Amino acid sequence: MIPFIDSHAHLSMLPKTPEAVQTYIDEWNTAGLAWIIDVGTQAEDLELRIASITQAFGTQDETKLVYSAGIWPSAEAIQHRHRYIDKLTTQIQRCPRGLLVAIGECGIDRYWNHPEKGADIQGEQELLAAHLELAQIYSLPVIIHSRDAARETLDVLKAFPRVQGVIHCFSYGKTEMKAFIKQGWYISFAGNVTYKNAQSLREALQEVPLDRMLLETDSPYLAPVPHRGKTNNPAMVVHQYEVAARIKNLPLEELAQQIKSNFTSLFIRP
Structure with a gap:
C-alpha cells in the first residue's frame, strides 16, 4: 500500500461522535495513511489534545499519530508571550519523547496582525524567536505558519541557522x-494547491526540490478539490499527492516514498 502522510492536521477540531470517528479511521485505513501529525496552536493544549485524541481514536495499527506543541500568533498570545512560553515549555518537558516530534505551529501572520491596526510586531517576532530557541534546546524541528510575511519570517529564521523545519501550508511563489529552501527549510503544500486560482502555488511545487517537499491537509480547513467547502480530514491528503505527482511527472508511489523519506528525516528522529 502507498504510504501517504499528513504532516499537519488538527484532529482535536474534528467531530468526535463515535460515528464520525469510525468514518475517519476507515478512511485513513482505506487511504493507507502511515503518519499524521496533530499540530498544536495554544500554550497548554498538548496534554489535552493527546488525551482527547487517544480517547477518541485509540491506538491505530495502520496510522501512527504524533504531536507538535506550539503557540499560534494571536494578539493574546503575543501580549502574554513570556507567560505562554513558560506554559508551553512545561508541556514539552512532560511529554514523552517519541510522541512529541516538533515545535509549532508558530510564526508571523500579516493577514490578521496589521501594524496599522496596532499589532505588536516586535512581540510577534519575539514569540517566534522563543519557539526557535525551544527547538534548539530540545533538538526538535519547527512547524512555521507564515502568511503575507515571507521576508519577516525569513529574517527571524536566519538568526537560528541550526534550526530546521517546515513552512506549512505554503502560500507564496x-x-x-527558493529563499526558504536556501535557508534549509522544507516546504509543505496543503489542499489549496488544488484550487483553480492557485497557479503560483503549483509553479512553486513544480520547482521545489523533491527532497524538501511535504504534503498536508491542515484539516479541518482547506479541503482539496473535489471536496472543497467540506470538512477536511487527513484521508483527503491523497488529492494533494495526486496533484503533486502529475506536476512532478512522477508515479504516485515514487512520490509517496520520497515524501515518507523527507518526513521521517525531519520529524522521526532516533
Whole structure:
C-alpha cells in the first residue's frame, strides 16, 4: 500500500461522535495513511489534545499519530508571550519523547496582525524567536505558519541557522520558496494547491526540490478539490499527492516514498 502522510492536521477540531470517528479511521485505513501529525496552536493544549485524541481514536495499527506543541500568533498570545512560553515549555518537558516530534505551529501572520491596526510586531517576532530557541534546546524541528510575511519570517529564521523545519501550508511563489529552501527549510503544500486560482502555488511545487517537499491537509480547513467547502480530514491528503505527482511527472508511489523519506528525516528522529 502507498504510504501517504499528513504532516499537519488538527484532529482535536474534528467531530468526535463515535460515528464520525469510525468514518475517519476507515478512511485513513482505506487511504493507507502511515503518519499524521496533530499540530498544536495554544500554550497548554498538548496534554489535552493527546488525551482527547487517544480517547477518541485509540491506538491505530495502520496510522501512527504524533504531536507538535506550539503557540499560534494571536494578539493574546503575543501580549502574554513570556507567560505562554513558560506554559508551553512545561508541556514539552512532560511529554514523552517519541510522541512529541516538533515545535509549532508558530510564526508571523500579516493577514490578521496589521501594524496599522496596532499589532505588536516586535512581540510577534519575539514569540517566534522563543519557539526557535525551544527547538534548539530540545533538538526538535519547527512547524512555521507564515502568511503575507515571507521576508519577516525569513529574517527571524536566519538568526537560528541550526534550526530546521517546515513552512506549512505554503502560500507564496517560486521566489519565496527558493529563499526558504536556501535557508534549509522544507516546504509543505496543503489542499489549496488544488484550487483553480492557485497557479503560483503549483509553479512553486513544480520547482521545489523533491527532497524538501511535504504534503498536508491542515484539516479541518482547506479541503482539496473535489471536496472543497467540506470538512477536511487527513484521508483527503491523497488529492494533494495526486496533484503533486502529475506536476512532478512522477508515479504516485515514487512520490509517496520520497515524501515518507523527507518526513521521517525531519520529524522521526532516533
